Amino acid sequence: xxxxxxLEQLLNGLQLGVMLFLMAAGLTLIFGVMGxxxxxxxxxxxxxxxxxxxxxxxxxxxxxxxxxxxxxAAAAGAIVELLVIRRLYDRDHLxxxxxxxxxxxxxxxxxxxxxxxxxxxxxxxxxxxxxxALPGGAQYPVYRLAIIAAGxxxxxxLYLLIGKTRLGMRIRAGESDRxxxxxxxxxxxxLYTVVFALGAAxxxxxxxxVGALQSVQxxxxxxxxxxxxxxxxxxxxxxxxxALLGALLVGVVDTMGRFLLPxxxxxxxxxxxxxxxxxxxxxxxxxxxxxxxxxxxPRGLFAAAHA
Amino acid sequence: xKKLISAATLALSMSVSGLAVAEPLKxxxxxxxxxxxxxLGIDTRDGFMLAIKQAxxxxxxxxxxxxxxxxxxxxxxxxxxxxxxQVDILTGIVWSNLLMAVAPSAVAQxxxxxxxxxAPAALAGENCNPLxxxxxxxxxxxxxxxxxxxxxxxxxxxIMAPNYPAGKDSLTGFKRFYKGEVTSEVYTQVGQTxxxxxxxxxxxxxADGVFAFLPGGMGIAFMKQxxxxxxxxxxxxxxxxxxxxxxxxxxxxxxxxxxxxHWAKDLDNEANKKFVEAFQAEYGRLPSIYAVQAYDAGQxxxxxxxxxxxxxxxxxxxxxxxxxxxxxxxxxxxNINQHPIQDIYVREVVKDGDVLTNKIIAPVxxxxxxxxxxxxxx
Numbered sequence: 230x231x232x233x234x235x236l237e238q239l240l241n242g243l244q245l246g247v248m249l250f251l252m253a254a255g256l257t258l259i260f261g262v263m264g265x266x267x268x269x270x271x272x273x274x275x276x277x278x279x280x281x282x283x284x285x286x287x288x289x290x291x292x293x294x295x296x297x298x299x300x301x302a303a304a305a306g307a308i309v310e311l312l313v314i315r316r317l318y319d320r321d322h323l324x325x326x327x328x329x330x331x332x333x334x335x336x337x338x339x340x341x342x343x344x345x346x347x348x349x350x351x352x353x354x355x356x357x358x359x360x361x362a363l364p365g366g367a368q369y370p371v372y373r374l375a376i377i378a379a380g381x382x383x384x385x386x387l388y389l390l391i392g393k394t395r396l397g398m399r400i401r402a403g404e405s406d407r408x409x410x411x412x413x414x415x416x417x418x419x420l421y422t423v424v425f426a427l428g429a430a431x432x433x434x435x436x437x438x439v440g441a442l443q444s445v446q447x448x449x450x451x452x453x454x455x456x457x458x459x460x461x462x463x464x465x466x467x468x469x470x471x472a473l474l475g476a477l478l479v480g481v482v483d484t485m486g487r488f489l490l491p492x493x494x495x496x497x498x499x500x501x502x503x504x505x506x507x508x509x510x511x512x513x514x515x516x517x518x519x520x521x522x523x524x525x526x527p528r529g530l531f532a533a534a535h536a
Numbered sequence: 537x538k539k540l541i542s543a544a545t546l547a548l549s550m551s552v553s554g555l556a557v558a559e560p561l562k563x564x565x566x567x568x569x570x571x572x573x574x575x576l577g578i579d580t581r582d583g584f585m586l587a588i589k590q591a592x593x594x595x596x597x598x599x600x601x602x603x604x605x606x607x608x609x610x611x612x613x614x615x616x617x618x619x620x621x622q623v624d625i626l627t628g629i630v631w632s633n634l635l636m637a638v639a640p641s642a643v644a645q646x647x648x649x650x651x652x653x654x655a656p657a658a659l660a661g662e663n664c665n666p667l668x669x670x671x672x673x674x675x676x677x678x679x680x681x682x683x684x685x686x687x688x689x690x691x692x693x694x695i696m697a698p699n700y701p702a703g704k705d706s707l708t709g710f711k712r713f714y715k716g717e718v719t720s721e722v723y724t725q726v727g728q729t730x731x732x733x734x735x736x737x738x739x740x741x742x743a744d745g746v747f748a749f750l751p752g753g754m755g756i757a758f759m760k761q762x763x764x765x766x767x768x769x770x771x772x773x774x775x776x777x778x779x780x781x782x783x784x785x786x787x788x789x790x791x792x793x794x795x796x797x798h799w800a801k802d803l804d805n806e807a808n809k810k811f812v813e814a815f816q817a818e819y820g821r822l823p824s825i826y827a828v829q830a831y832d833a834g835q836x837x838x839x840x841x842x843x844x845x846x847x848x849x850x851x852x853x854x855x856x857x858x859x860x861x862x863x864x865x866x867x868x869x870x871n872i873n874q875h876p877i878q879d880i881y882v883r884e885v886v887k888d889g890d891v892l893t894n895k896i897i898a899p900v901x902x903x904x905x906x907x908x909x910x911x912x913x914x
Contacts, residue, residue, distance in 0.1 A: 234740045241732035338570065346574035348756055348785035353764060360766030367739065368766035373732065442764075443729040444756035444785050448571055452727060487733045491722070501707075501721045508699045508723035 233365030246480025247380025251435035255428025261467025271450025272336035277433025278440030291354035302433020465529030564617035567628035569602035583827030587834025661908035674906035676709030678774035681796035683713035690745035763789035780824035807862035873912035
């Protein structure tokens with residue numbers, strides 16, 4: 230194993246982590262502020278990817294598609310909040326899970342109805358095509374570096390938004406005490422819609438970025454959603470900082486596990502067996518990590534101070 | 537109680553069917569029409585219905601239901617179709633794990649099962665069954681063809697498949713014929729969408745070729761990421777990874793990739809020209825291998841129905857075995873285990889106008905039989 234390979238895998242882990250952060254940030258914000266478990270977050274990710282693919286193929290520009298993904302996911306989020314989610318805040322988590330699960334089915338079949346069952350084509354923009362040389366001689370795709378940069382920018386933007394602006398102050402206040410902020414005259418209903426739309430826009434943005442790398446198809450959001458839940462549980466529910474750290478941790482551990490475990494096992498058993506067992510063990514690794522972290526810190530790494 | 541009721545319905549249905557004269561042939565099609573794998577099921581359904589329509593036999597009735605790629609749902613639908621709809625033949629399942637949940641119990645209840653795609657080894661050898669037919673291939677076949685093809689120009693291969701039974705069969709099939717060195721054998725997660733870690737391993741492996749079995753969305757993601765990675769080692773795979781249903785979404789990254797198949801759009805025979813034309817006219821898109829296989833399954837059933845009554849199991853089976861059809865694949869006949877003996881080709885992904893499609897380069901196997909037929913005692 231060379232240094233170049235290890236560096237490349239580390240970057241891969243970072244890139245996966247950054248993408249998970251975009252998903253987890255919205256999820257944890259929504260849970261932190263409104264106390265809502267939103268299973269349909271993966272559907273918003275899919276909406277972003279489809280919006281980007283459809284607009285990019287109609288206009289020929291990935292960048293317009295990217296803006297469309299932001300707008301469409303935010304709009305879808307706002308509409309869903311107004312029509313459905315708003316009625317769920319006072320219900321218990323089981324009702325929320327049931328209703329948002331129903332939303333997954335509606336979004337999936339609705340998307341299939343609009344776009345059909347075959348995957349859509351979305352290519353990487355010309356500007357970000359190809360690969361650059363890494364120190365050590367390996368090549369690395371420009372687009373993945375761009376995802377890392379975009380994720381870092383979003384993290385910075387969220388930090389400024391929540392720490393330095395009036396909206397951020399209200400979000401933090403909403404996290405600490407929902408009744409009190411309402412009593413102080415803040416329009417809590419609008420705040421909820423804005424937070425939900427913001428979370429949805431981040432998910433849609435992640436979907437569009439990843440859609441160009443993977444395939445844009447119905448049901449693409451659910452596997453990511455599961456990882457995003459792992460991330461926010463590790464990071465501490467409601468904490469953006471925790472989501473960032475949890476996402477990077479999950480991304481790097483998952484990538485390194487998939488890469489290193491079969492190699493380590495190959496020292497003891499025949500290579501074909503090592504591939505099979507190592508592959509299976511690697512897919513469990515992040516869940517094992519989650520269990521260990523929860524055993525030490527039952528409320529995650531950066532649990533919010535209140536209940 | 538449940539048993540009593542089902543026994544009563546069975547008795548009742550038997551007495552009713554005993555009275556009826558010249559009953560229609562009922563076919564139950566269970567396939568995947570929703571979820572990520574729906575593209576394959578839709579092609580299966582459309583290919584099959586085209587054959588039934590062309591047969592013009594009013595006595596054939598097809599009931600279609602969606603299994604959502606879930607084994608438990610497929611089993612429920614199959615039970616319903618057998619017991620309350622009283623179908624004579626089941627067909628349409630795309631995935632091997634679903635097929636294993638449905639087909640053995642269907643044939644045990646005296647129904648025919650004609651597979652349009654899935655062909656697990658478990659049903660091809662010792663456990664072959666007179667009522668189970670496979671109109672597609674045996675799971676290992678296309679992988680075996682790639683192994684044979686790789687012998688020619690490749691000394692070291694990196695091979696990769698998802699970690700599930702068909703993935704394992706795939707690499708086993710490849711290695712059965714490949715004589716060179718396998719540098720790494722990597723199993724990825726089923727439904728995995730990010731292949732950065734595997735691509736880094738390919739780069740470091742020193743192999744001169746990569747064999748990847750990644751059907752559906754997995755292949756799309758892998759090929760797009762591979763094209764961006766700057767790795768230049770050539771890719772090959774079985775036809776599933778580069779079938780018509782995914783080529784559009786992979787885009788130009790698929791151009792030039794070699795893959796194996798028992799059919800391609802340009803296969804030169806009269807039946808194929810007619811089929812491609814009819815399929816395009818009917819559905820406005822190019823057929824995939826799944827559509828061809830289902831089309832042949834439909835033709836097989838229609839051809840047997842024209843000559844024998846499905847209630848006369850022995851006669852109907854004998855007619856199916858004759859495979860008296862004009863397959864778009866050209867030659868088509870059944871082996872003793874009721875799986876096809878057919879030619880397998882290497883194809884290359886090319887651009888035909890604006891559309892990506894496969895073109896045949898050369899045959900790899902002629903009259904290829906699967907490795908399990910010898911264990912089938914029928």
